[in-house]
Amino acid sequence: MEKVEKILETRELNVNMGPQHPATHGVLRLVLEIDGETIVNVTPYVGYLHRGIEKLGESLTYFQGLPLTDRLDYVSAMSNNIGYVVAVERLFGIDPPERAKFIRTIVGELSRISNHLLWLATHALDIGAMTVFLYCFREREWILDLFEMICGARLTVTYPRVGGVRNDVSQEFLDSLYKFTEEFPTRIPEYETLIDKNRIWLKRTVGIGVISAEEAINWGLTGPTLRGSGVQYDIRKHTPYDAYDKVEFEVPIGTNCDTYDRYRCRMHELRQSNRILKQCLEKLPPGPVMADTPKFTLPPKDFILKDMEHLIHQFILITKGPTVPEGEIYVATEVPKGELGFYFVSDGTGKPYRMRIRAPSFVHASVLSRLCVGHLVADVIANIGTIDIVLGECDR
Amino acid sequence: MLIDTSTIGLVEVEEGTKVLPPNLIITSIDKVVNWSRLSSIWPVTFGLACCAIEMMAAGAAHYDFDRFGIIFRGSPRQSDCVIIAGTVTKKMAPVVRRVFDQIPEPRYVVAMGSCACSGGIFRTYNTVQGCDTFLPVDVFVPGCPPRPETLMEGMILLQEKMRKEQARWSMWR
Numbered sequence: 001m002e003k004v005e006k007i008l009e010t011r012e013l014n015v016n017m018g019p020q021h022p023a024t025h026g027v028l029r030l031v032l033e034i035d036g037e038t039i040v041n042v043t044p045y046v047g048y049l050h051r052g053i054e055k056l057g058e059s060l061t062y063f064q065g066l067p068l069t070d071r072l073d074y075v076s077a078m079s080n081n082i083g084y085v086v087a088v089e090r091l092f093g094i095d096p097p098e099r100a101k102f103i104r105t106i107v108g109e110l111s112r113i114s115n116h117l118l119w120l121a122t123h124a125l126d127i128g129a130m131t132v133f134l135y136c137f138r139e140r141e142w143i144l145d146l147f148e149m150i151c152g153a154r155l156t157v158t159y160p161r162v163g164g165v166r167n168d169v170s171q172e173f174l175d176s177l178y179k180f181t182e183e184f185p186t187r188i189p190e191y192e193t194l195i196d197k198n199r200i201w202l203k204r205t206v207g208i209g210v211i212s213a214e215e216a217i218n219w220g221l222t223g224p225t226l227r228g229s230g231v232q233y234d235i236r237k238h239t240p241y242d243a244y245d246k247v248e249f250e251v252p253i254g255t256n257c258d259t260y261d262r263y264r265c266r267m268h269e270l271r272q273s274n275r276i277l278k279q280c281l282e283k284l285p286p287g288p289v290m291a292d293t294p295k296f297t298l299p300p301k302d303f304i305l306k307d308m309e310h311l312i313h314q315f316i317l318i319t320k321g322p323t324v325p326e327g328e329i330y331v332a333t334e335v336p337k338g339e340l341g342f343y344f345v346s347d348g349t350g351k352p353y354r355m356r357i358r359a360p361s362f363v364h365a366s367v368l369s370r371l372c373v374g375h376l377v378a379d380v381i382a383n384i385g386t387i388d389i390v391l392g393e394c395d396r
Numbered sequence: 397m398l399i400d401t402s403t404i405g406l407v408e409v410e411e412g413t414k415v416l417p418p419n420l421i422i423t424s425i426d427k428v429v430n431w432s433r434l435s436s437i438w439p440v441t442f443g444l445a446c447c448a449i450e451m452m453a454a455g456a457a458h459y460d461f462d463r464f465g466i467i468f469r470g471s472p473r474q475s476d477c478v479i480i481a482g483t484v485t486k487k488m489a490p491v492v493r494r495v496f497d498q499i500p501e502p503r504y505v506v507a508m509g510s511c512a513c514s515g516g517i518f519r520t521y522n523t524v525q526g527c528d529t530f531l532p533v534d535v536f537v538p539g540c541p542p543r544p545e546t547l548m549e550g551m552i553l554l555q556e557k558m559r560k561e562q563a564r565w566s567m568w569r
Contacts, residue, residue: 019488019491020440020442020472020491020495022441022470026443026444026445026448027444027488027491047485047487048485048487048488048491049444049445049482049483049485049488050485050487050522051483051485051518051520051522051523052518052520052521052522052523053518055520055521056518056520067517068517070446071445071446071517074445074446074449074541075449118449121456122452133456134456134457137452137453137456137457137458138456138457138458140453141453141456141458144453154450154543155446155449155450155541156446156540156541391445392445392446
């Protein structure tokens with residue numbers, strides 16, 4: 001009898017998922033411990049895209065470190081640029097002009113829309129709705145065209161600069177943006193018609209990945225992932241940067257704390273972002289787009305080509321970097337994924353002594369082990385989608 | 397049965413291909429096999445970093461890779477080609493190599509983006525300086541990230557390369 005029991009014992013099965021998997025949003029690796037079809041434990045393994053961005057930032061001046069932030073969260077590069085320049089500006093103690101602040105708010109919100117569109121596209125594709133992917137990419141291409149109109153790049157833009165933005169926006173861009181803000185609200189219902197009351201979508205999202213508000217705060221969640229649990233926390237609202245204190249918008253929150261509510265939150269955010277865009281277009285003030293602080297900002301390109309003093313000034317700023325006050329600073333901004341924080345330690349030279357990045361994706365990846373337990377294997381995919389992670393930012 | 401080609405209307409449409417109207421084509425096996433291979437390249441759905449987003453954009457409605465017969469497949473075992481879209485780190489390199497090894501021959505590699513070509517801006521301790529250090533790369537697509545049109549050009553170049561192939565994969569006919 002004893003022998004038979006020994007033969008018939010049941011054990012949990014370990015299944016490896018990733019790093020090559022179409023639905024892990026990059027190179028995330030999960031080791032699933034499963035009992036039949038039910039998840040017992042999930043262990044996320046990160047680091048497959050560790051490129052040493054923090055270390056690289058220490059060997060570059062404050063100006064040169066900016067292009068690295070594009071490659072952190074490549075889905076919303078503009079927001080990451082803004083996070084970096086806002087932090088560096090606070091460290092330098094400079095204030096960009098009003099027009100630059102509004103332009104940054106515009107590109108930041110465009111970036112938020114494009115990020116949420118890509119999130120919806122991949123999340124829906126993973127769960128099984130292929131058409132949403134094609135619809136979302138249609139509007140995303142439109143936004144990328146707008147980015148191209150401003151700065152020539154589609155994805156890795158490096159448009160915001162320390163002390164303002166690189167160049168002023170053209171009237172042509174503003175006209176196209178106005179057309180976009182008029183047209184976009186009619187496109188959102190198109191996605192919603194496809195999945196909002198879709199029976200399969202509801203089955204796959206309602207009641208999946210439930211995390212209470214208290215637990216969500218304890219896990220360090222931020223952004224729409226936290227707001228889906230009913231916590232009204234938005235850095236744009238609570239510690240405004242750029243022009244967010246001059247525009248009106250609501251912070252949507254969920255009630256049921258599940259994947260479906262987080263999806264609804266993001267859909268509302270699309271509308272709110274569009275609202276911010278419209279207000280920015282109305283209120284966009286005239287004036288310069290670069291702060292006039294010669295110790296910290298580069299001179300305009302026209303002067304450099306004509307004028308010896310400005311050329312020397314530019315040469316010194318580029319080669320040695322600006323002379324920065326000693327000290328340390330942590331500045332957080334609201335990127336589409338959550339709270340992106342930059343922590344700089346300055347030793348008085350032109351390069352940061354330490355650049356630490358508080359990436360929302362890294363924190364969110366850890367919560368997978370809490371969200372997936374008790375659900376089925378198929379729901380792991382829905383849970384990876386709902387926390388909206390990008391591995392470039394997570395592994396840095 | 398021998399056909400006396402001098403008496404019937406064989407038309408040479410290009411070098412090595414003759415057409416007998418209405419629907420008989422005489423050509424070499426190489427041409428037929430290469431044509432069918434290049435008309436349906438199936439890459440693996442395998443994104444590493446930033447370039448993967450542009451690869452997705454190339455596959456989506458606006459740029460539409462399907463019209464070249466390029467359809468992304470989830471499993472390397474059903475694919476012909478792998479697009480290395482993004483930075484290859486030292487931790488990821490064995491995985492990339494394993495994905496490549498799982499693809500049935502004949503197989504092709506497209507290195508997409510500066511990182512995959514040469515390491516790009518990431519000259520750090522953990523980045524592989526170009527995926528040609530451990531993979532036989534057929535086409536390098538530069539850019540950080542390359543636009544979807546650039547990737548498209550790269551795939552067309554790969555098709556041109558496949559069109560000219562003669563001996564390399566002759567064992568697998």
